[in-house]
Amino acid sequence: MPTAREQFFNAGDGVAGIGLGIEIGEADSGRVYNATTVPMTSASSWRNGQTSTATSTTFSSAPTSAPSPPQVAYSNGAAAIKQPPLESVAEEEVHFDSDALNNLPAREPVDIEFKELSLTVNLGFNRGSKEILHNVCGKFPGSQLIAIMGPSGAGKSTLLDALSGFKTTGVDGSILLNGRRRDLPSFRRMSCYITQDDRLQPLLTVNENMHIAADLKLGHTVSYEEKESRIEDILLLLGLYDHDQTLTLRLSGGQKKRLSIAMELINNPTVMFLDEPTTGLDSSSCTKVLELLKKLTTQGRTIICTIHQPTAKLFQIFDQVYVLSAGNCVYQGGTEKLVPFLHAVDLPCPMYHNPADYIIELACGEYGYDKIDTLKSATENGSCLTWFNNPSAVLRSEALMRKYPIPKRTKSDSLEDTSYANQCSVLLRRGYIKARRDTTMTHLRIGVNIAVGPAVRRHIISCFLFTSIVYLWSYQPMEWVRFWMFFAISLLTVFVGHSFGLMIGAWFDVVNGTFLAPVLTIPMMMFAGFGVTLRDLPSYLRWGSHISYLRYGLEGFISAIYGLDRGVLACNEAPYCHYRYPKKFLEEITMSGDQFWNDVIALSAMILIFRFFSYIVLKAKIKSIR
Numbered sequence: 001m002p003t004a005r006e007q008f009f010n011a012g013d014g015v016a017g018i019g020l021g022i023e024i025g026e027a028d029s030g031r032v033y034n035a036t037t038v039p040m041t042s043a044s045s046w047r048n049g050q051t052s053t054a055t056s057t058t059f060s061s062a063p064t065s066a067p068s069p070p071q072v073a074y075s076n077g078a079a080a081i082k083q084p085p086l087e088s089v090a091e092e093e094v095h096f097d098s099d100a101l102n103n104l105p106a107r108e109p110v111d112i113e114f115k116e117l118s119l120t121v122n123l124g125f126n127r128g129s130k131e132i133l134h135n136v137c138g139k140f141p142g143s144q145l146i147a148i149m150g151p152s153g154a155g156k157s158t159l160l161d162a163l164s165g166f167k168t169t170g171v172d173g174s175i176l177l178n179g180r181r182r183d184l185p186s187f188r189r190m191s192c193y194i195t196q197d198d199r200l201q202p203l204l205t206v207n208e209n210m211h212i213a214a215d216l217k218l219g220h221t222v223s224y225e226e227k228e229s230r231i232e233d234i235l236l237l238l239g240l241y242d243h244d245q246t247l248t249l250r251l252s253g254g255q256k257k258r259l260s261i262a263m264e265l266i267n268n269p270t271v272m273f274l275d276e277p278t279t280g281l282d283s284s285s286c287t288k289v290l291e292l293l294k295k296l297t298t299q300g301r302t303i304i305c306t307i308h309q310p311t312a313k314l315f316q317i318f319d320q321v322y323v324l325s326a327g328n329c330v331y332q333g334g335t336e337k338l339v340p341f342l343h344a345v346d347l348p349c350p351m352y353h354n355p356a357d358y359i360i361e362l363a364c365g366e367y368g369y370d371k372i373d374t375l376k377s378a379t380e381n382g383s384c385l386t387w388f389n390n391p392s393a394v395l396r397s398e399a400l401m402r403k404y405p406i407p408k409r410t411k412s413d414s415l416e417d418t419s420y421a422n423q424c425s426v427l428l429r430r431g432y433i434k435a436r437r438d439t440t441m442t443h444l445r446i447g448v449n450i451a452v453g454p455a456v457r458r459h460i461i462s463c464f465l466f467t468s469i470v471y472l473w474s475y476q477p478m479e480w481v482r483f484w485m486f487f488a489i490s491l492l493t494v495f496v497g498h499s500f501g502l503m504i505g506a507w508f509d510v511v512n513g514t515f516l517a518p519v520l521t522i523p524m525m526m527f528a529g530f531g532v533t534l535r536d537l538p539s540y541l542r543w544g545s546h547i548s549y550l551r552y553g554l555e556g557f558i559s560a561i562y563g564l565d566r567g568v569l570a571c572n573e574a575p576y577c578h579y580r581y582p583k584k585f586l587e588e589i590t591m592s593g594d595q596f597w598n599d600v601i602a603l604s605a606m607i608l609i610f611r612f613f614s615y616i617v618l619k620a621k622i623k624s625i626r
């Protein structure tokens with residue numbers, strides 16, 4: 001009877017083993033291990049009580065009792081496992097409709113290869129730079145689910161950023177797609193990147209999120225019917241069809257992850273990058289997400305995920321694994337080949353140890369840093385293809401170039417296929433749905449606008465309400481022209497304030513921005529002539545009044561009320577009215593009352609300048625991130 005360890009290194013039938021990290025016992029000997037090792041081929045049958053089917057996977061919803069130590073009986077070298085399921089399964093039954101998968105157009109596989117890839121980041125002024133990836137090589141064949149693993153800080157996300165084209169600054173080396181140098185604009189259009197934190201709209205239903213994504217990605221070139229059927233297929237495929245009317249905020253973590261994937265599938269990417277898709281999910285949801293990704297690879301998609309430390313059963317779902325240690329490759333090959341590889345480099349995986357855990361421990365340096373060097377040289381920092389599942393089937397660049405035609409080149413650098421106008425209208429529709437749903441916030445906003453005024457909010461309607469209330473309650477002359485002048489200045493001041501906020505927001509983070517914006521507004525008030533008249537400002541501070549948007553706002557209001565040669569004011573209730581003559585009042589505050597159009601021009605110019613700066617700052621920031 002072979003021991004569990006022999007199962008691991010069973011070269012004869014090529015069955016690699018994985019440790020599941022729980023207690024099991026041998027049926028006939030009564031021996032109990034504190035962890036277990038079972039052949040990978042048996043792991044899925046253990047998990048679900050059956051081998052997962054090729055066409056459709058259904059996760060049972062029946063709650064299970066607490067698992068008792070399973071019994072393992074060996075016969076003919078294979079482990080026959082008699083035990084209840086390992087853990088409680090999903091609360092809901094998820095059915096991935098494989099027929100819907102067939103409706104998604106298959107993709108031509110894309111083989112990604114990188115050679116001598118290094119990535120250096122700038123640490124800031126006078127602090128030099130730091131190399132994060134050190135000339136790593138690797139090959140991710142098409143139609144495969146690939147895991148990038150490694151200890152925290154090993155460079156997994158950085159490698160993903162470099163391969164996806166999210167980061168381009170400081171990247172050195174070559175990245176090839178089907179043997180040819182990567183054309184970044186085309187690659188960005190055929191790939192997608194799903195970040196760790198879900199970028200979903202919580203107030204939209206699943207169906208609305210999908211439609212917004214379809215309208216943004218496909219625009220008007222694809223008919224409504226086609227979009228509908230594509231959305232239907234994707235929701236069926238991802239087991240979300242029954243939840244299409246559910247608000248996203250009410251979805252479970254696993255459902256949210258599946259929705260993120262569903263939204264990216266709208267334009268059917270060939271290559272999918274996912275940063276830690278299993279983080280924050282329970283083990284049943286992790287399995288579902290990875291099983292789903294595995295299914296998607298069957299249509300030619302290359303799916304690359306970073307993953308921290310997968311359990312044995314998650315590990316065996318991947319086709320290939322790429323392990324990093326401090327920016328170097330310490331293993332590249334099939335998941336089933338990891339144990340034989342470790343054996344070959346004389347670092348055998350301890351009995352009953354999950355090989356995924358063991359390689360991470362090695363990569364962390366827990367067994368000595370010399371082991372990292374051993375692994376690095378055994379894998380030739382990612383160049384060695386010996387440990388691929390089928391090394392002889394791996395095509396070299398030249399063969400790939402012969403096999404696949406030259407891909408179409410994308411002329412535009414833009415990531416979007418749809419026009420700017422379409423994007424604006426879709427985003428406005430999304431904003432409208434959100435405002436309608438979040439009634440509390442919408443009412444609060446309207447209330448704040450009415451109560452506090454346009455300096456706080458920017459909606460045109462609210463600005464009109466503010467003007468009407470303030471103008472009428474402060475007994476201003478009932479002349480339409482003055483009312484519209486007052487409204488125009490209110491609106492422009494709101495837009496300037498908004499643009500100023502955008503600039504501060506683009507430049508600084510939330511904490512610094514929240515502090516700086518009010519602090520910078522105070523001198524604007526000082527230079528506006530509110531407390532200190534412009535005449536009383538010291539000459540060396542006069543320049544301030546020229547850059548204060550509040551000064552132009554105040555001057556504009558004064559022009560609206562006292563300009564246009566306003567006549568003598570009524571003085572019925574007092575024996576003497578000091579400001580009866582508008583001219584006298586204007587002289588007192590050092591304003592002339594005929595500057596309305598100058599104020600309009602100055603405020604408009606400020607809107608343009610602040611927005612232009614916001615754009616420049618954002619551009620520079622995006623460039624520095626990339």
Ligand SMILES: Nc1ncnc2c1ncn2[C@@H]1O[C@H](COP(=O)(O)OP(=O)(O)OP(=O)(O)O)[C@@H](O)[C@H]1O
Nearest residue numbers: 121122130132150151152153154155156157158159
């Ligand atoms: N812009 C940067 N400036 C300085 N150091 C950086 C920068 N980006 C990444 N690093 C460093 O590079 C190393 C790798 O980072 P990366 O995020 O790729 O690691 P990781 O393997 O994904 O880690 P984790 O699993 O914890 O997310 C880390 O030490 C990180 O601090």
